[in-house]
Amino acid sequence: MCFLSRLAICGRLLTTTSRSVPVSILLNHATQTATQPRFLENGREYYANWANTYPYPCDDVENDRLDCQHHAWYHIALGGRYHLATLRNVPGLRILDVGYGTGIWAMDVKNEYPNAIITAIDIGDAQPAMNREGQPVDYGVDFRSGVDFTLDDWGLQDGTFDFIHCAMLCGSVPDWQIFVSRVTR
Numbered sequence: 001m002c003f004l005s006r007l008a009i010c011g012r013l014l015t016t017t018s019r020s021v022p023v024s025i026l027l028n029h030a031t032q033t034a035t036q037p038r039f040l041e042n043g044r045e046y047y048a049n050w051a052n053t054y055p056y057p058c059d060d061v062e063n064d065r066l067d068c069q070h071h072a073w074y075h076i077a078l079g080g081r082y083h084l085a086t087l088r089n090v091p092g093l094r095i096l097d098v099g100y101g102t103g104i105w106a107m108d109v110k111n112e113y114p115n116a117i118i119t120a121i122d123i124g125d126a127q128p129a130m131n132r133e134g135q136p137v138d139y140g141v142d143f144r145s146g147v148d149f150t151l152d153d154w155g156l157q158d159g160t161f162d163f164i165h166c167a168m169l170c171g172s173v174p175d176w177q178i179f180v181s182r183v184t185r
């Protein structure tokens with residue numbers, strides 16, 4: 001089954017399972033702008049600067065996989081919820097997404113909490129930069145590409161976030177104890 005068919009099924013399910021139509025269902029990741037250097041191996045693209053630490057590809061096929069996974073987890077399995085923790089929807093709520101992938105979670109959460117300040121870090125640059133008409137779009141998320149969470153400096157102040165989301169990072173984190181201590185500092 002092709003990606004669009006799967007997405008259409010997710011879309012139909014959304015009408016019964018989700019509280020509102022998420023931004024992500026409207027996106028097409030052909031609109032990303034590559035800023036991080038890549039190399040080709042066996043027909044797949046990889047981030048050149050992180051070839052030794054991040055084993056997954058970073059091409060359209062991978063982005064589609066990540067988006068499908070997002071719909072499966074949050075829209076289908078969790079019924080349209082993006083987190084299970086209790087979050088108070090107050091102005092200035094600060095949320096961090098670590099390893100944002102295509103940015104789909106951060107954008108959906110911004111849609112749900114328009115007054116939240118959302119920062120997202122990743123080594124990659126797979127977030128959409130333009131809409132389908134080729135116009136630059138500001139999704140209201142502070143996407144910071146080129147930030148390596150295996151290093152100590154994430155360019156962020158300690159203790160500033162109310163909620164930190166880290167999803168699907170298996171295979172990306174060399175030492176979970178160090179990672180968790182950086183996330184919670």
Ligand SMILES: C[S@@+](CC[C@H](N)C(=O)[O-])C[C@H]1O[C@@H](n2cnc3c(N)ncnc32)[C@H](O)[C@@H]1O
Nearest residue numbers: 066099100101122123124148149150167168172
């Ligand atoms: C499997 S994807 C998961 C993406 C997203 N969290 C999701 O659930 O769809 C892993 C993400 O972690 C990012 N990543 C891997 N190693 C990283 C590192 N050392 N520092 C920052 N981001 C990293 C990758 O670029 C990729 O976007």
